[in-house]
Amino acid sequence: MAVVAGASDLKKPAQEPLALLRSLVAEDLKGVNAAIVDKMQSPVALIPQLAGHIVAAGGKRLRPVLTLAAARLCGYEGERHISLAACVEFIHTATLLHDDVVDESDLRRGLQTANAVWGNKASVLVGDFLFSRAFQLMVADGSLKVLKILSDASAEIAEGEVGQLLTANNTATGETEYMEVIRAKTAVLFAAAAQVGAVVAERPEAEEEALRAYGMNLGIAFQLVDDVLDFSAEEAALGKTVGDDFREGKITLPIVLAYQRGNDEEKAFWRRCLEELEQGEDDLAHALSLMARHGTLEESLQRARGFADAARRSLEIFPDRPQKEALLLLADFAVQRAY
Amino acid sequence: MAVVAGASDLKKPAQEPLALLRSLVAEDLKGVNAAIVDKMQSPVALIPQLAGHIVAAGGKRLRPVLTLAAARLCGYEGERHISLAACVEFIHTATLLHDDVVDESDLRRGLQTANAVWGNKASVLVGDFLFSRAFQLMVADGSLKVLKILSDASAEIAEGEVGQLLTANNTATGETEYMEVIRAKTAVLFAAAAQVGAVVAERPEAEEEALRAYGMNLGIAFQLVDDVLDFSAEEAALGKTVGDDFREGKITLPIVLAYQRGNDEEKAFWRRCLEELEQGEDDLAHALSLMARHGTLEESLQRARGFADAARRSLEIFPDRPQKEALLLLADFAVQRAY
Numbered sequence: 001m002a003v004v005a006g007a008s009d010l011k012k013p014a015q016e017p018l019a020l021l022r023s024l025v026a027e028d029l030k031g032v033n034a035a036i037v038d039k040m041q042s043p044v045a046l047i048p049q050l051a052g053h054i055v056a057a058g059g060k061r062l063r064p065v066l067t068l069a070a071a072r073l074c075g076y077e078g079e080r081h082i083s084l085a086a087c088v089e090f091i092h093t094a095t096l097l098h099d100d101v102v103d104e105s106d107l108r109r110g111l112q113t114a115n116a117v118w119g120n121k122a123s124v125l126v127g128d129f130l131f132s133r134a135f136q137l138m139v140a141d142g143s144l145k146v147l148k149i150l151s152d153a154s155a156e157i158a159e160g161e162v163g164q165l166l167t168a169n170n171t172a173t174g175e176t177e178y179m180e181v182i183r184a185k186t187a188v189l190f191a192a193a194a195q196v197g198a199v200v201a202e203r204p205e206a207e208e209e210a211l212r213a214y215g216m217n218l219g220i221a222f223q224l225v226d227d228v229l230d231f232s233a234e235e236a237a238l239g240k241t242v243g244d245d246f247r248e249g250k251i252t253l254p255i256v257l258a259y260q261r262g263n264d265e266e267k268a269f270w271r272r273c274l275e276e277l278e279q280g281e282d283d284l285a286h287a288l289s290l291m292a293r294h295g296t297l298e299e300s301l302q303r304a305r306g307f308a309d310a311a312r313r314s315l316e317i318f319p320d321r322p323q324k325e326a327l328l329l330l331a332d333f334a335v336q337r338a339y
Numbered sequence: 340m341a342v343v344a345g346a347s348d349l350k351k352p353a354q355e356p357l358a359l360l361r362s363l364v365a366e367d368l369k370g371v372n373a374a375i376v377d378k379m380q381s382p383v384a385l386i387p388q389l390a391g392h393i394v395a396a397g398g399k400r401l402r403p404v405l406t407l408a409a410a411r412l413c414g415y416e417g418e419r420h421i422s423l424a425a426c427v428e429f430i431h432t433a434t435l436l437h438d439d440v441v442d443e444s445d446l447r448r449g450l451q452t453a454n455a456v457w458g459n460k461a462s463v464l465v466g467d468f469l470f471s472r473a474f475q476l477m478v479a480d481g482s483l484k485v486l487k488i489l490s491d492a493s494a495e496i497a498e499g500e501v502g503q504l505l506t507a508n509n510t511a512t513g514e515t516e517y518m519e520v521i522r523a524k525t526a527v528l529f530a531a532a533a534q535v536g537a538v539v540a541e542r543p544e545a546e547e548e549a550l551r552a553y554g555m556n557l558g559i560a561f562q563l564v565d566d567v568l569d570f571s572a573e574e575a576a577l578g579k580t581v582g583d584d585f586r587e588g589k590i591t592l593p594i595v596l597a598y599q600r601g602n603d604e605e606k607a608f609w610r611r612c613l614e615e616l617e618q619g620e621d622d623l624a625h626a627l628s629l630m631a632r633h634g635t636l637e638e639s640l641q642r643a644r645g646f647a648d649a650a651r652r653s654l655e656i657f658p659d660r661p662q663k664e665a666l667l668l669l670a671d672f673a674v675q676r677a678y
Contacts, residue, residue, distance in 0.1 A: 042498055042501075044498045044502050044505070046501055046504075047497075094467075098464065098467060101463060102459075102463055102464065120441075120459075121441040121504055124437050124463055125441065125497055128433075128434075128470070128496075128497040128500070129494060129497035129498060131470065132493035132496075133494050135474055135490035136490045139486045142483060147474070151471055151477075154467075154470075154471035154474065155468060155471035157471075158464055158465070159382070159383045161464045161467070162383045162386055162461065162464045162465065163383050165464065166383070166385060
C-alpha cells in the first residue's frame with residue numbers, strides 16, 4: 001500500500017467549504033464511518049481487507065455528507081440518515097472498485113488501487129458484495145421510497161458507465177451525449193444522496209425535489225470541473241496526473257468542444273491521439289494549446305459555474321440554517337477549486 | 340457468436356424431469372421470458388445487446404422455474420411470481436457475467452462468453468446494470484420480505500464467489516470450506532428462488548422454510564454433481580470440456596478428498612498441478628486415476644444423493660400436486676444426470 005502522494009493531506013483554503021460542511025455533521029459522520037466499518041465485515045476475511053483499503057483510502061465522503069446535511073437541513077432528528085449515508089458510500093465504493101477494473105487503473109487518490117493489490121477478480125466480487133450489502137442496509141431501514149431512489153440511481157449509474165465506455169475513443173461524441181454520461185455516472189448518485197436526506201425527514205415533495213435538484217446540479221458541476229482539472233497543470237500537486245483522460249482516449253467536454261471547433265488538421269490530430277491512441281511526447285502539450293486556442297477549458301468551467309448556480313438556486317426554498325449556508329458554499333467550491 | 344456445440348439441443352431422457360417441470364409452468368415461463376426481454380431494455384443499446392446474448396443463450400431457467408413452481412405448489416393464483424422470477428434470473432445472469440470475467444472464460448453453454456465478444460469492461464458494467472434492475476423490479480413488487488431474501492442472497496453469493504477465489508489453487512482447502520463455498524455461491528440463490536414462491540402465496544412460515552430447504556439442498560446437489568461432471572468423460576458431449584476445473588486449479592470435492600487420502604507423492608502431484616499450475620499432457624489422466632483409486636467421484640455423488648434426498652424430504656408437508664411430483668423428480672435428476 002505505497003503512498004505515492006500525500007495529496008489528501010494538503011490543506012488548501014479552497015477546501016474550507018467542504019470542511020465546514022463536514023464539521024456541521026461531524027457527529028453523524030462518525031456514526032457513518034463506524035457503520036461502514038461494521039457493515040463491511042464478513043467471515044470471508046478478504047472482503048473487509050479489500051473494502052477497508054478503498055473505504056479508508058481518504059475519500060472525501062462527499063456523498064454521505066450530502067445525505068447527512070440534507071437530513072439536518074430538513075430538521076431531521078433521528079438516526080436513519082446514518083445507515084442510509086453508509087449505503088450511499090457503499091454504492092459509490094462498489095462503483096469505484098468496478099471503475100478501477102474497467103479503467104485498468106493502478107492509482108486512486110495517490111494510493112494503489114484495490115485491483116493493483118488484490119487483482120481484478122477480487123475487486124469485481126468485493127464490489128458486488130458492497131453493492132448487495134448496501135441493499136441489505138436499505139431493507140433493514142425499511143423504506144420502499146429510499147429503496148426506489150437508490151435502486152433507480154444504481155441502474156442509471158451502470159447505464160452511465162456503459163455509456164462512457166461507448167464514448168471513449170470516439171471523437172464523434174457530442175456535447176449532449178457527454179452530458180448524459182456524466183449526469184448518469186456521477187450526478188445521479190449526488191442527487192439520490194441529497195434526496196434521501198429529505199425523505200427520512202418526511203418533508204414535502206417540494207423539499208425533496210429541491211434537494212434532488214441541488215445534488216444533480218452539484219454533481220454535474222463537480223464532474224465538469226474534474227474533467228477540466230485533468231488537463232489543468234496547476235492542480236498537479238493534488239494527486240492527479242495531468243492528461244490521464246487524454247492518454248486513455250476519454251472524451252470529455254474540453255475535447256468535445258475542441259474537436260468540434262478544430263480545422264481538418266486539428267481533427268486529424270484528435271483522432272490519431274484519442275481513437276488510434278497513437279501519442280507522442282509532445283501531443284499532450286499540443287492538445288493543451290488547441291484547447292487554449294478554442295477556449296474550451298474556460299468554457300467548460302463556465303458551464304460548471306452555471307450548474308453550480310442552479311444548485312444554489314434550488315436551495316432557495318429552505319430557511320437560513322447553517323447547513324444551507326455550507327451547501328451553498330460547497331456549490332461555489334465545486335467550481336472554485338479549479339482556479 | 341459462434342455455436343461451438345449444439346449441446347443444449349440434445350434431448351436426453353434424463354432431462355425429462357426438468358422438461359416436465361417447465362411444462363407445468365409453461366405459461367408463467369413465457370411471461371418470465373417476456374419480462375426478461377422487456378426489463379433488460381435501456382437507451383444504452385449495448386446493454387440489451389450484451390444482456391440478450393447471455394439471457395438468450397439457452398439457459399435452463401432453472402432458478403426462475405423454481406420460483407414459479409413453488410408459487411403454484413403453494414396455490415398462488417396471482418402474477419407477482421412472474422416478475423420476481425425474472426429478478427432471480429437477472430441476479431443469476433449478473434453473477435454469470437461477473438464469473439466469466441473472473442474466470443477469464445471464453446465459452447459458456449457452448450457459446451462465446453459476453454466478455455470474449457464485448458470485453459471484460461462491458462461485462463462488468465452490464466452485470467451491474469442487471470443487478471440494479473433486479474432490485475428495481477423487487478421495489479416495484481413492493482415486498483420488503485422478498486427484498487430481504489434476495490438482498491441477503493446476493494451478499495452471500497458474493498461472499499461465496501470471493502471464498503471460491505481464496506480456495507482456488509489451495510490444496511489445503513478442507514471439505515467444510517468447499518461446502519460453504521458451494522452453499523453460498525450456488526445453493527443460496529436456489530433456496531431464495533424457491534422461498535420467494537411461498538412468500539408471494541402468503542403461506543405459513545413452515546411452507547416457506549420447507550421450500551427454502553428444498554432449494555438449498557437441491558442447489559448443493561446440483562453443484563456437487565457439476566463438479567463431478569467436470570471430470571466425468573461420459574458427459575463430454577454435453578458441451579463442457581472435461582478437466583476445466585483441474586486446468587484452472589479449482590478445488591472441488593473430488594480433489595479435496597483425493598488430496599486428503601493421497602500419499603506424499605500424490606500430494607506433491609496435486610500441488611504441482613493445482614497450486615503451481617504446472618501441468619503436462621498426461622496429468623489429467625493421472626488425476627482421474629488417482630480419483631478412481633480413492634473413489635472420490637463416486638463418493639462426491641453419494642454426498643449429492645444425500646442432499647437430493649434431503650430436498651425430497653423437505654417437500655413432505657405439501658399435499659400431492661403435479662408441481663410437487665415434478666420437484667421431487669427434479670431432485671432425483673440433479674444426481675441421475677451424472678450416470
